[in-house]
Amino acid sequence: MKCYVCAKEGRSPDAVAVGIICGMGLCTEHAMREELDMWEGGYPFPARRVKAKIPRILCPECYHALKGK
Amino acid sequence: MSDLAKRCIAELTGTALLVYFGAGAAAITLMIARGTDTGTPFNSGIGALGGLGDWFAIGMAFAIVIAAVIYSMGRVSGAHINPAVTIALWATKRFPPGETGAYIVAQLIGGALGSLLFAASAGMDAVTVGGLGATAPFPGIGYGQAILAEAIGTFVLMMVIMGVAVDKKAPQGFAGLVIGLTVGGVITTIGNLTGSSLNTARTFGPYLIDSLLGGPDLWVYFPIYVIGPIVGAVVAAFFYGYIGGEAVTVE
Ligand SMILES: [Zn+2]
Ligand SMILES: [Zn+2]
Numbered sequence: 001m002k003c004y005v006c007a008k009e010g011r012s013p014d015a016v017a018v019g020i021i022c023g024m025g026l027c028t029e030h031a032m033r034e035e036l037d038m039w040e041g042g043y044p045f046p047a048r049r050v051k052a053k054i055p056r057i058l059c060p061e062c063y064h065a066l067k068g069k
Numbered sequence: 070m071s072d073l074a075k076r077c078i079a080e081l082t083g084t085a086l087l088v089y090f091g092a093g094a095a096a097i098t099l100m101i102a103r104g105t106d107t108g109t110p111f112n113s114g115i116g117a118l119g120g121l122g123d124w125f126a127i128g129m130a131f132a133i134v135i136a137a138v139i140y141s142m143g144r145v146s147g148a149h150i151n152p153a154v155t156i157a158l159w160a161t162k163r164f165p166p167g168e169t170g171a172y173i174v175a176q177l178i179g180g181a182l183g184s185l186l187f188a189a190s191a192g193m194d195a196v197t198v199g200g201l202g203a204t205a206p207f208p209g210i211g212y213g214q215a216i217l218a219e220a221i222g223t224f225v226l227m228m229v230i231m232g233v234a235v236d237k238k239a240p241q242g243f244a245g246l247v248i249g250l251t252v253g254g255v256i257t258t259i260g261n262l263t264g265s266s267l268n269t270a271r272t273f274g275p276y277l278i279d280s281l282l283g284g285p286d287l288w289v290y291f292p293i294y295v296i297g298p299i300v301g302a303v304v305a306a307f308f309y310g311y312i313g314g315e316a317v318t319v320e
Contacts, residue, residue, distance in 0.1 A: 044143070
């Protein structure tokens with residue numbers, strides 16, 4: 001698979017990731033990867049942050065839509 | 070401040086709100102019914118105005134404040150706001166032994182604070198006429214009967230907590246609403262038997278502040294509200310663990 005964002009600009013690098021929301025193929029430059037906190041518990045147990053974080057990958061569009069910028 | 074201390078403050082606050090609004094509703098009902106002809110000896114004032122509707126109204130006051138506390142503080146401390154619940158979770162190895170005592174102390178202090186604030190808000194009639202909504206067996210209800218009723222009521226409460234919250238297969242988001250309504254429903258039925266405490270801290274708060282401010286002395290009944298709720302909750306937690314299978318297994 002090729003990077004969707006690059007393909008629109010006429011380039012064709014291979015995709016190394018897939019956006020989890022829209023499913024775009026993404027190159028290293030366009031894959032927005034963040035590690036999110038995981039929580040466990042909640043009523044009737046106190047919620048605690050789990051040590052391990054969970055990685056998530058979005059395309060630039062979804063990322064900016066999510067973050068509101 | 071340590072994490073445990075913050076969680077204890079959440080338990081204290083939650084239990085204070087429970088007693089202020091829940092037990093407070095019972096006290097208000099007695100204040101409104103003051104001087105009314107109660108008709109039968111089984112009627113101590115709550116029920117004089119609206120029959121079982123009086124108990125339903127008190128039950129709804131409890132239901133709503135319980136839902137509010139669970140939704141607002143459930144993720145902070147677990148929002149047990151009830152020593153019987155904390156003990157049942159500890160007894161089934163779901164809650165750390167080192168924190169169980171701290172939670173119970175916080176809940177008892179919170180119960181007393183809730184009653185004190187209610188007395189401060191409503192005036193001395195709330196103590197002398199309303200008894201701050203303290204629970205006691207109603208006329209004709211024996212000590213053993215009262216313990217049984219409290220145990221059964223708390224059994225239902227703890228079964229619901231296990232089924233809608235502890236069970237990993239439970240749908241998310243319903244706990245506060247369902248648990249609140251369960252307590253409200255239980256109060257409607259057994260309110261006129263025992264006051265339907267289901268909660269040692271909910272009874273302790275009004276008892277202590279009544280003693281301090283010259284309200285009724287009901288301590289002779291206190292063991293009912295220690296034994297009944299704790300036995301009911303612990304039996305329910307083990308019972309659900311037995312019938313509920315893997316989804317409630319403690320790892
Ligand atoms: Zn690209
Ligand atoms: Zn996307």
